[in-house]
Amino acid sequence: MAAPFTPQPPPLRRGDRVRLVAASSALEETARLQAGLAILAGWGLEVIGDPLAYGERRWGYLAGRDQARLADLIAPGPAGEPQAALLACVRGGWGAARLLEYPLQQPSGWLLGFSDVTSLLFDRVCQGLGGGVHGPMLTTLAAEPAWSQERLQELLFGAPVADLEGIGWHSGCAEGPLLVANLTVATHLLGTPHLPRLKGAILILEDVGEPPYRIERMLTQWRLCGALQQLAGLGFGSFEGWDTADARAGEPPERRFNLDQVLRERSLDLGVPVVAQLPIGHHVGNAALPLGVRARLDGDRGRLSLLT
Numbered sequence: 001m002a003a004p005f006t007p008q009p010p011p012l013r014r015g016d017r018v019r020l021v022a023a024s025s026a027l028e029e030t031a032r033l034q035a036g037l038a039i040l041a042g043w044g045l046e047v048i049g050d051p052l053a054y055g056e057r058r059w060g061y062l063a064g065r066d067q068a069r070l071a072d073l074i075a076p077g078p079a080g081e082p083q084a085a086l087l088a089c090v091r092g093g094w095g096a097a098r099l100l101e102y103p104l105q106q107p108s109g110w111l112l113g114f115s116d117v118t119s120l121l122f123d124r125v126c127q128g129l130g131g132g133v134h135g136p137m138l139t140t141l142a143a144e145p146a147w148s149q150e151r152l153q154e155l156l157f158g159a160p161v162a163d164l165e166g167i168g169w170h171s172g173c174a175e176g177p178l179l180v181a182n183l184t185v186a187t188h189l190l191g192t193p194h195l196p197r198l199k200g201a202i203l204i205l206e207d208v209g210e211p212p213y214r215i216e217r218m219l220t221q222w223r224l225c226g227a228l229q230q231l232a233g234l235g236f237g238s239f240e241g242w243d244t245a246d247a248r249a250g251e252p253p254e255r256r257f258n259l260d261q262v263l264r265e266r267s268l269d270l271g272v273p274v275v276a277q278l279p280i281g282h283h284v285g286n287a288a289l290p291l292g293v294r295a296r297l298d299g300d301r302g303r304l305s306l307l308t
Contacts, residue, residue: 002200003177005308006130006292009109011158012085014044019084020138021072022054022063024116025093027139030055033090035142043153045086054090062095070099073120074107086156089113089120091139096120097185100194110156113137114286115208118185125179125196125292134180134204134280135288145285152288161306164287166235168302169264170274174233175307176200178295180280183207187218190225198230202295204304206237206281211246212262215239219266228266233273233297235304236263237280273299 018040027033030052037047057064073087087107092115099120106124110131113121121132135152136144144152154161179196183205189195207215222228239259243249248256257265260276267274275297279285294307 001197003179003197004128004292005177005294006125006128008130008290008293008308009085012045012110012156016045016085017082018045018047018086018088019072020047020049020051020054020090021087021111021113022057022090023069023072023096023099023120024063024089024091025061025095026058026063027055027090032139032142036136036138036140039141039149040088040138043157048084061093063090066098066102069095070102070104073099074104083107084109086110086112089117089137091137092116097188100192112152112156112288114180115182115282116185118182119189119194121291122179122181122186122189122196123194126194130290130292132291133288134291136286140286143284148285148287155288155290161288164278164280164304166275166278166302166304168274168299169276170268170270170272171299172233172273173296173298173300174202174273175294175296176202176232177292178202178204178289178306179291180204180289181206183215183218184210187221190221190227198227200230200232202233202235202297202304203231204235204237204278204280204289207239207242208282209241209245210239211242211248212257212259215242215259216257216262216266219262223266228270231270231272233275233299234267234270235274235278235297236276237278238283240282273297275299275302275304278304
């Protein structure tokens with residue numbers, strides 16, 4: 001059976017409430033968080049609670065113990081007050097996947113984040129919930145260019161968003177449910193019940209700080225378990241820092257592979273449309289995308305379009 005589409009929650013409106021989610025690494029400083037919150041306030045959204053408290057919460061390298069981070073997702077609001085329409089993740093790092101060990105019925109509404117938040121976004125799709133948005137977090141939002149901030153606002157408030165332009169690597173055009181993920185995080189969900197159904201899906205991958213051999217190793221794992229072969233289309237966003245992380249960068253070309261060589265060699269024989277260099281990921285200019293909606297990947301024109 002092909003991957004199902006997920007219905008999206010109602011668009012946000014001015015006056016809607018936002019709850020912060022610190023599901024991953026501890027917050028090191030609050031200036032970028034405050035800058036992101038100012039943007040949400042400019043959109044007419046109301047933040048619940050004290051944002052400064054997230055700068056004080058820590059357990060080792062995590063933003064508090066598991067139960068505290070889990071409560072960010074599922075704790076009910078004050079009695080008699082409306083629930084948050086948007087759960088906005090503070091930052092990435094590591095830790096969100098640990099929360100999947102606990103009974104986790106994700107709430108309705110919107111969940112915004114990327115990178116380590118991939119675990120929560122994918123689990124949300126598995127639970128049949130829409131509203132998961134792969135996009136800037138509160139500590140990265142203010143650094144985004146105007147077009148990216150406007151795109152996120154349009155997406156959350158129900159306005160149409162522009163197609164994303166990349167570079168077509170393999171021809172063809174495919175439609176299917178959209179999945180967007182950090183490659184490292186999603187790889188560690190293989191073989192778990194928290195990986196969405198891939199058959200017929202459009203999958204977009206990004207990563208940061210991984211050298212080509214590790215990217216190749218992860219994509220090989222996806223191939224060995226038959227995951228990539230199920231897709232209707234495959235896209236690649238930014239793989240920020242791959243060159244500086246490559247210990248072989250100073251060796252002659254015949255002794256190493258660069259990023260494009262690895263991505264092409266592991267994808268072009270799949271027989272599906274492939275589009276690279278999409279503006280998605282850790283590079284500034286991280287275009288927001290909703291998970292589970294119908295999308296079209298056009299390998300001839302190098303374009304990703306939302307159809308719903």
